[in-house]
Amino acid sequence: MFPRVFHTHLSRRTTFRLAFSALAMDRLFADDATRAGAPLPDLTQSIPLRAPRALTGSQFAESVSNLDRHEREQAILDQLVSGNMPAFLRKLTPVKLSRELRDGTTLAATIFVTPEYLAIGSDYDFLRIPMNLHTAAAVARQFGFVLPTKRIVDAIYDQAQCHFTPQPLPPGPQMTSTEYYRVHNTLIEKQAQSFGFPRGAFVSGHKKDVVLTNRLAARPGQIAIYGWHRASGDPIQPLSTVHGAGYADYSHGIRLVAGMAIVEGQPRSIHQVLHDSMLASVLSDEGPIRVSPA
Helix, strand or coil: CCCCCCCCCCCHHHHHHHHHHHHHHHHHHHHHHHHCCCCCCCCCCCCCCCCCCCCCHHHHHHHCCCCCHHHHHHHHHHHHHCCCCCHHHHCCEEEEEEEECCCCCEEEEEEEECCCCCEEECCCCEEECCCCHHHHHHHHHHHCEECCEHHHHHHHHHHCCEECCCCCCCCCHHHHCHHHHHHHHHHHHHHHHHHCCCCCCCEECCCEEECECCHHHHCCCECCEEEEECCCCCEEEEEECCCECCCCCCCEECCCEECEEEECCEEEEHHHHHHCCCHHHHCCCCCCCCCCCC
């Protein structure tokens, strides 16, 4: 398990330790793939390379500042499916989960997730971008990924290299505005700098996740959100489906999970695992997921 980091100032030794941890995660990814009965493919091969003249995060925020929500969602989708995202999002991070079965045996799985929430722009000028369920699902399908479950979100927080302190903004209609997206992103960046978090580190605690849940089967047309963990590990946001699928606000983040996982040492489609009556329990607290994994 990777160390939690809460300090407002990091020594040179601690900064080196974090950099070493990032290298260790790359090695862990390679070791997990090698241990599997067959090598895993390049799990990010469906994500196009970012074009040299693609918009930066600041430029994108400006370009959508006067658009309505529907136009902004289309712009978000266009930028992401064209590959306009920081390169560090293509460096997936392994997350290990396990579950004791009724017969006393333990089921183990390793999944691979983006180290950060989806963002538009370059490695040095990017905007963490909230989006509604329609857009998030379209991006996930395009790239061959899925959205996380509540259990996966908890595991990500537990194993993250660095932990942010949540920074809620005043509630109101402005929560869905591009300006609030930009303000919250700036607050996160300032905290990352003050804590000394390396660029592209495996981080958590700064947004709520859009998640998969069987509650959506009973409430079609809604979006499910969960997370935004405090330092205690307790989430600010319990699992909720109160908002419609077209809703997005500044506090939401999209973390993607690769379409292949390693279960008991063997590569498996994450779609199959989430639908399997026995295997799903390692990734879900609800048993098999009955809604679309994307």
